[in-house]
Amino acid sequence: MRLDLLSRLNAARAARQAATVVTDLRTGDQRLVLDPSADPLAQAIGRALVSGKSCMAKESSGEDVFLNVHLPSPRLVIVGAVHVSQTLAPIATSLGYEVTIVDPRTAFASPERFPDVDLRAEWLDLASPSVGLDAFTAFAALTHDPKIDDPALIAALAAGCFYVGALGSRKTHAARRERLIAAGVDEGALGRIRAPIGLPIGAASPAEIAVAIIAEITAALRRPGERL
Known part of the structure; x- marks a missing residue:
């Protein structure tokens, strides 16, 4: 994970903010999603956040990605x-x-x-x-x-x-x-x-x-x- 992405993720966790790391399984590219509504995978990320479980998903291009969900303890x-x-x-x-x-x-x-x-x-x-x-x-x-x-x-x-x-x-x-x-x-x-x-x-x-x-x-x- 890139250092800048890790720093932003740690900041979100410290602030008790939900976060999702989206990883392209083919290229290894990652992005941090703090506002699912602004992401192309809004629905998939929303479902993952509600379930509290990380999971697989597909980009609109058909590429497989992994959604790594980070939620504060309830x-x-x-x-x-x-x-x-x-x-x-x-x-x-x-x-x-x-x-x-x-x-x-x-x-x-x-x-x-x-x-x-x-x-x-x-x-x-x-x-x-x-x-x-x-x-x-x-x-x-x-x-x-x-x-x-x-x-x-x-x-x-x-x-x-x-x-x-x-x-x-x-x-x-x-x-x-x-x-x-x-x-x-x-x-x-x-x-x-x-x-x-x-x-x-x-x-x-x-x-x-x-x-x-x-x-x-x-x-x-x-x-x-x-x-x-």
């Missing part, structure tokens, strides 16, 4: 050190997510309840720069406390998280929408909030709710064009 930021989080965190970790739990309530956010987890006893809207919300982050608001969840939801929407979900009934979410609109959040952005959170599988226990949430997050990651 993150899951959970606001609320609650019972659902105790199941959700280890499941997400087993799926390759970097998990952070944020809750300013120190009685809940204790290492004893959440061993081996990046645990922050603080407010997310104040901690978000260090937490690192971005387009490769899934976000779940689980405290059911507007004082904690609402500012965190605003931060997650502003950061462009690929998944934003919030615990609560439809009635609860209707009230939440009114509060967020009053806080200046655009109605279009509010449509991105998955609420009630999780796939509708009839989940009742905290563990079942955690399964429904991680399933919905997986669908948002792997099937981004669909609203389930």
Whole structure:
């Protein structure tokens, strides 16, 4: 790989930006693609980025190329050190997510309840720069406390998280929408909030709710064009 291309690739990875290296298998020529929409192989690269897997493709000329996909590790930021989080965190970790739990309530956010987890006893809207919300982050608001969840939801929407979900009934979410609109959040952005959170599988226990949430997050990651 050329040194200039490697330097640009490393810069993209440091910035948690998706990148694809396209290699012509006949000539060995390479190009770095950061904006798939501007590349002749836009569709093939888009599919590879969604799957997260490198693969073969063909240029319009018929030449075989290899698409080497470089994606940031997905993150899951959970606001609320609650019972659902105790199941959700280890499941997400087993799926390759970097998990952070944020809750300013120190009685809940204790290492004893959440061993081996990046645990922050603080407010997310104040901690978000260090937490690192971005387009490769899934976000779940689980405290059911507007004082904690609402500012965190605003931060997650502003950061462009690929998944934003919030615990609560439809009635609860209707009230939440009114509060967020009053806080200046655009109605279009509010449509991105998955609420009630999780796939509708009839989940009742905290563990079942955690399964429904991680399933919905997986669908948002792997099937981004669909609203389930």
